[in-house]
Amino acid sequence: MENGYTVEQLRTAAIDAIRAPSLHNVQPWRFRLRDGAIEVLIDPARRLPATDPSGWGARLAAGAALFNLRLALAVAGTPATVRLRPYPSEPDVVARLVPDVPRRPTPAEQNLHAAIPRRFSNRAPFWPDPVPADARWRLADAARTEHCWLELLIGVSAVNAFAEIAHSANRVLERDPAYRAERHAWIRREYAPDGVPVTAGGPLAEPQDLLPARDFGDRHRPPGRDFEPEPLVAVLGSPGNTAVDQVIAGQAMQRVLLTATDSGLSVSMLSQPVEVPSAREQLRVSLGRFGAPQMVMRVGYGQPGWPTPRREVDEVLDLPVHHHA
Numbered sequence: 521m522e523n524g525y526t527v528e529q530l531r532t533a534a535i536d537a538i539r540a541p542s543l544h545n546v547q548p549w550r551f552r553l554r555d556g557a558i559e560v561l562i563d564p565a566r567r568l569p570a571t572d573p574s575g576w577g578a579r580l581a582a583g584a585a586l587f588n589l590r591l592a593l594a595v596a597g598t599p600a601t602v603r604l605r606p607y608p609s610e611p612d613v614v615a616r617l618v619p620d621v622p623r624r625p626t627p628a629e630q631n632l633h634a635a636i637p638r639r640f641s642n643r644a645p646f647w648p649d650p651v652p653a654d655a656r657w658r659l660a661d662a663a664r665t666e667h668c669w670l671e672l673l674i675g676v677s678a679v680n681a682f683a684e685i686a687h688s689a690n691r692v693l694e695r696d697p698a699y700r701a702e703r704h705a706w707i708r709r710e711y712a713p714d715g716v717p718v719t720a721g722g723p724l725a726e727p728q729d730l731l732p733a734r735d736f737g738d739r740h741r742p743p744g745r746d747f748e749p750e751p752l753v754a755v756l757g758s759p760g761n762t763a764v765d766q767v768i769a770g771q772a773m774q775r776v777l778l779t780a781t782d783s784g785l786s787v788s789m790l791s792q793p794v795e796v797p798s799a800r801e802q803l804r805v806s807l808g809r810f811g812a813p814q815m816v817m818r819v820g821y822g823q824p825g826w827p828t829p830r831r832e833v834d835e836v837l838d839l840p841v842h843h844h845a
């Protein structure tokens with residue numbers, strides 16, 4: 521096909537796409553070229569049956585990878601027109617991207633793109649400094665730009681009410697041995713191209729912690745180094761909760777995360793209250809929102825940290841086979 525994307529364009533953009541976050545860093549995505557279109561797929565071999573039975577987490581991660589892909593293509597001067605879930609008979613195909621009219625990238629696209637390799641989940645305590653109003657506005661605006669909402673919990677009582685919902689969801693999840701086993705299976709004590717390195721885990725939970733943290737680490741905190749007493753908690757939600765809505769939410773999540781990185785902010789994710797249906801509904805009602813909460817983020821000024829590993833880009837590309845006569 522004429523005017524299609526090339527293998528080289530796909531490969532370059534996919535290097536950015538795979539920096540996206542995913543549950544337990546399973547990296548549940550594949551990318552292929554079909555008739556000049558780039559397609560983003562969910563890799564059925566990388567499902568988490570106990571943690572993510574519905575596939576919500578895989579669709580959020582694929583949506584985040586799709587957002588990075590869109591940015592990378594735009595910054596390269598070849599922005600895409602995107603169709604989500606283009607083939608009803610192939611639900612694992614999350615998006616199809618065809619070239620739009622070439623143009624120069626905007627400064628906003630360039631800034632967000634530059635944040636891709638610097639973003640990482642920061643599970644350590646943040647500094648107590650509050651996040652200024654203009655930075656909070658940018659985060660909410662990032663979600664709106666991608667057709668989602670971001671509710672910032674203001675005040676101790678709102679955060680306490682959220683914490684109660686989150687802890688009870690966490691207790692429900694932790695009662696399931698299969699859920700615990702899945703998390704343990706993805707903790708990495710030595711270098712690996714996927715999974716969560718113990719060094720990226722936060723300090724071990726202690727009873728005074730306001731928010732429940734998923735336990736990936738094995739380190740006790742030094743005395744007095746508790747979590748910030750008044751965390752900024754942000755709930756991202758989408759207007760509906762279909763598979764397409766979840767891919768949209770993944771893109772919005774990534775736009776919020778990159779906007780935070782670009783503003784010098786750190787983020788950790790906590791999704792337990794989204795994973796338990798009754799907690800999710802309680803959270804939605806407590807916010808007085810329509811639609812569905814899709815992700816919760818703790819935002820603040822963090823200590824330095826490092827991006828986590830990814831698989832080689834060539835491992836997630838399905839390239840066209842050329843038949844030579």
Ligand SMILES: Cc1cc2nc3c(=O)[nH]c(=O)nc-3n(C[C@H](O)[C@H](O)[C@H](O)COP(=O)(O)O)c2cc1C
Pocket residue numbers: 539540541542543544545576577578580581639640641642643715716720733734788789790791792827828
């Ligand atoms: C759908 C989804 C849910 C997540 N839930 C949690 C969570 O509950 N707790 C947590 O510490 N990290 C959570 N994460 C973050 C991932 O563990 C993290 O993105 C992954 O390990 C890759 O690391 P990175 O974000 O530093 O690139 C979640 C990520 C996604 C995409």
